[in-house]
Amino acid sequence: MNPVSGITLHGIQAMPVEVEVETTGGLFQISVVGLPDMAVKEARERVRAALRNVGINIRGRVAVNLAPADIPKEGALLDLPIAVGIACSQSGVTVKKPSLFLGELALDGRLRGVRGAVPAAFLAKEKELDLYIPPDNAAEVGLVNEVSAFIVPDLKSLLMHLRGECELRRVSRTVASDSQLAADPDLSDIKGQAVAKRALEIAAAGHHNLLFVGSPGSGKTMLAKALKGILPPLSDKELMEVLLLRSTAGMPFSTARERPFRSVHHTASAVAICGGGANMRPGEISLASRGVLFLDEFPEFSRDVLEALRQPLEDGCITVSRAAGSVEYPAKVLLVAACNPCPCGYAGDPIEHCTCSQAALERYRRRLSGPILDRIDLHVSVPRLTPEELVTIEGKCGETSFDVRKRVSAARKIQAERWGKIGFQCNSEIPERVLRRNIKLPTDVKNFILKSLNRVRLSGRGLSRVLKVSRTIADLEMSDNIEIQHVAEAMSYREGEVLSWMNS
Amino acid sequence: MDELLKAFLLLNSVGADARAWKKFSVLNIEASAIWKNSRRLVNAVLSQNAAERLIAKEKENWAEKEYEACHKTNIRIICYGTPGYPKALNELEDPPLVLYWRGSSTSMSDRTVGVVGTRRATSYGRRISYGIGSRCAAQGIAVISGGAAGIDGESHAGACDAGGETFAVFGTGIDISFPTTHKELFERICAGGALISEFPLGAVGEAWHFPRRNRIVSALSQKLIVVEAPLKSGAMITAKVSLNLGREVWAVPGRITESSSEGTNKLIFDGAYPLINFDAFFGMHGSQQPLFGNAQSPWIEEDSFSQEEAAVLSVLRRENDMTVDNIALEVKMVAADVLKIIAILSARGAVCASGPGRFSINL
Numbered sequence: 001m002n003p004v005s006g007i008t009l010h011g012i013q014a015m016p017v018e019v020e021v022e023t024t025g026g027l028f029q030i031s032v033v034g035l036p037d038m039a040v041k042e043a044r045e046r047v048r049a050a051l052r053n054v055g056i057n058i059r060g061r062v063a064v065n066l067a068p069a070d071i072p073k074e075g076a077l078l079d080l081p082i083a084v085g086i087a088c089s090q091s092g093v094t095v096k097k098p099s100l101f102l103g104e105l106a107l108d109g110r111l112r113g114v115r116g117a118v119p120a121a122f123l124a125k126e127k128e129l130d131l132y133i134p135p136d137n138a139a140e141v142g143l144v145n146e147v148s149a150f151i152v153p154d155l156k157s158l159l160m161h162l163r164g165e166c167e168l169r170r171v172s173r174t175v176a177s178d179s180q181l182a183a184d185p186d187l188s189d190i191k192g193q194a195v196a197k198r199a200l201e202i203a204a205a206g207h208h209n210l211l212f213v214g215s216p217g218s219g220k221t222m223l224a225k226a227l228k229g230i231l232p233p234l235s236d237k238e239l240m241e242v243l244l245l246r247s248t249a250g251m252p253f254s255t256a257r258e259r260p261f262r263s264v265h266h267t268a269s270a271v272a273i274c275g276g277g278a279n280m281r282p283g284e285i286s287l288a289s290r291g292v293l294f295l296d297e298f299p300e301f302s303r304d305v306l307e308a309l310r311q312p313l314e315d316g317c318i319t320v321s322r323a324a325g326s327v328e329y330p331a332k333v334l335l336v337a338a339c340n341p342c343p344c345g346y347a348g349d350p351i352e353h354c355t356c357s358q359a360a361l362e363r364y365r366r367r368l369s370g371p372i373l374d375r376i377d378l379h380v381s382v383p384r385l386t387p388e389e390l391v392t393i394e395g396k397c398g399e400t401s402f403d404v405r406k407r408v409s410a411a412r413k414i415q416a417e418r419w420g421k422i423g424f425q426c427n428s429e430i431p432e433r434v435l436r437r438n439i440k441l442p443t444d445v446k447n448f449i450l451k452s453l454n455r456v457r458l459s460g461r462g463l464s465r466v467l468k469v470s471r472t473i474a475d476l477e478m479s480d481n482i483e484i485q486h487v488a489e490a491m492s493y494r495e496g497e498v499l500s501w502m503n504s
Numbered sequence: 505m506d507e508l509l510k511a512f513l514l515l516n517s518v519g520a521d522a523r524a525w526k527k528f529s530v531l532n533i534e535a536s537a538i539w540k541n542s543r544r545l546v547n548a549v550l551s552q553n554a555a556e557r558l559i560a561k562e563k564e565n566w567a568e569k570e571y572e573a574c575h576k577t578n579i580r581i582i583c584y585g586t587p588g589y590p591k592a593l594n595e596l597e598d599p600p601l602v603l604y605w606r607g608s609s610t611s612m613s614d615r616t617v618g619v620v621g622t623r624r625a626t627s628y629g630r631r632i633s634y635g636i637g638s639r640c641a642a643q644g645i646a647v648i649s650g651g652a653a654g655i656d657g658e659s660h661a662g663a664c665d666a667g668g669e670t671f672a673v674f675g676t677g678i679d680i681s682f683p684t685t686h687k688e689l690f691e692r693i694c695a696g697g698a699l700i701s702e703f704p705l706g707a708v709g710e711a712w713h714f715p716r717r718n719r720i721v722s723a724l725s726q727k728l729i730v731v732e733a734p735l736k737s738g739a740m741i742t743a744k745v746s747l748n749l750g751r752e753v754w755a756v757p758g759r760i761t762e763s764s765s766e767g768t769n770k771l772i773f774d775g776a777y778p779l780i781n782f783d784a785f786f787g788m789h790g791s792q793q794p795l796f797g798n799a800q801s802p803w804i805e806e807d808s809f810s811q812e813e814a815a816v817l818s819v820l821r822r823e824n825d826m827t828v829d830n831i832a833l834e835v836k837m838v839a840a841d842v843l844k845i846i847a848i849l850s851a852r853g854a855v856c857a858s859g860p861g862r863f864s865i866n867l
Contacts, residue, residue: 192827193829193861194827194828194829194832194839194840194842194843195827195843195861196861198839198840198843213860214860214861215860218860341860347860348627348859348860348862349859349860350825350859350862358623358624358653358683362683362684362685365685380861381857381860381861381862382860382861383827383859383860383861383862384860385827389827389829389830392830392833393829393830393833396829396833398839448851452851455851455853484848485847485848487851488844488847488848488850488851489843489844489847489848491847491850491851492846492847492850492851
């Protein structure tokens, strides 16, 4: 292998790119081959200026080949390996140990941060390569174990290091902080809304997707944000996945084990949500992976976007296929959707009156149904409180996020023990047939369900969603068996119940 | 095809009612003469326009086609003056000539209650109408209404859910589901009652159809309950027709601040019976005593509630539309526990959602 390599991103994986340089006589020219994109082609100018600033004037015709030749290369992160390759071929610098270089060059030779440093670190670790990175990326690479990485402040110090004239600083290991996260907002900051808070707890415990229905100003967004704070902290493996994704997207990272929360506006395109685009980036659903994806004004999203969400919600990953090839991004999100009860937002509101026509209401209800709702286990009404009601409950805070998170973590542990053998983690992931086989219902509970089914119409799928939620509620109470109260509570979160009061 | 039936169908299709037929009888015109004889005869009773439409329809064999279509889809055609024709309709001065009739009930008992009101009902109105529907069903009283959204739909649904007989009178052709969301409800009405319309198959709901429909609802209902109605509304027209027919009119009292109760409160002011509770209404209606006492629904026994459940119920009896948090304050319990109790109570049907995140006693 050529000792000078860079990387290009394929999904969240780094692919090694060998940089070969040949110089021949003739007029000065640099040509780059190997499917470079615009950013890579423009590297010529940055590399030439940076090399001149460290005293290397390029002579002759320089051909730079980026191998393998059939993979498209993208991004400015190939500036540094190209510069090192040219320096090797023209000024006697040698790279002894095979190494990965990445960084975008400034004209004066300084290095700028790039996206993809973490995938590069994983590649370097796997292949036991040395890694040279810009200072901006040092902290995130430090979170990756056992990787031999050097911080390159500028091209000059790198060339001195390669000549053995001085030693570059190594990346110091950073450890993810285990300190308890302050939940923001904390559940106790939210007044009232006991039902919604309880639903958040169940959603967090069993990884059930959630739909909030409520008037503007009832607190749906705040509740959704609070969900992040009651999820258990990221495990090491999950943290690495989050880190990889953020680095791939070029987003700032944090060393805290806080779960991602992504709020998406309803004008977002399918590509923005699912990933893809001209140079393949992860979409919002991947950036929210292992955390919460919040879709406010749910019915306003285009049908295409919602349909596109269905498969990743089921599989926990999303495959983006384009002419240039297909990549897979993780997409294991907890979906929280929010919507108004009607187009004007005030149906059933105690203060404002709804001004929607019957036809508008019907249209809206039709939008609020469909296959994507099949993936949402918990449907919850969020009432807007009257001023009198707000005053009465003032000062009653309820539990803090910290207390709730403890119960959630315990319930998750129980589920992992129960389903771990067959490869699942949470109740929501259990396929229907496994669920029916494994859930044992006492006779009185069965009778209760039968009686309830006479009162409410529930499809087969609806029933199994109720059973899954019942299982989670029982787990939260550390109960081995599902009891009547668990099923009754699960029933109150079923689809259709949120709008039942405005039926027919 | 029977000539009388054909004559009725044709006359009905151009909007003529039994008054026209009576005139033909006075003039001693035979059924077949209506379209075979000169236009002059027709014009004597019908307007020029209607007569032309009638003759055009006869030429294209419209009546035969209509009859065939009804036959295929199990729709019965009941003519004025035949044995199956509801006697109550004869009290109208303009009884419909023809009724299109679809459903398992083949005749109408004389124990009927009409429930009418606005389409834009409040949750209060919905609960009351549903409650009236199911209480009527429990007492074997047929519920008559207009099949519309809001009050009408709830009263039908209440009767259907309790397994009772209910009749929906359409302002459209009987084969049209209007509103479309009631398609399923209409099938359920067919199973335990019937759909009725005087309009030909495929007729869309034109504005003038609905007052016509309302007179049938009035005539078929021995007693009429107006649940929620603004001052100017179809329900008020229905109430007026009922009063003119000498029927008992009941109105459900509402808050004086709600425009949807202005009509009903006005009716009470003008002397309609106020429906202050169900027992008062059902006690006066016929001789049969309530079958279930005060029970709310067939599988709730009052004394089967635990102490906490009873506490929550008593709070909800006192005040409507409470959120879980406010109930928790009233009964001095943790909100999470109240939530579980509410869940159990609503699964048992004792409590229902009356607004977003708000609960009330189920009637």
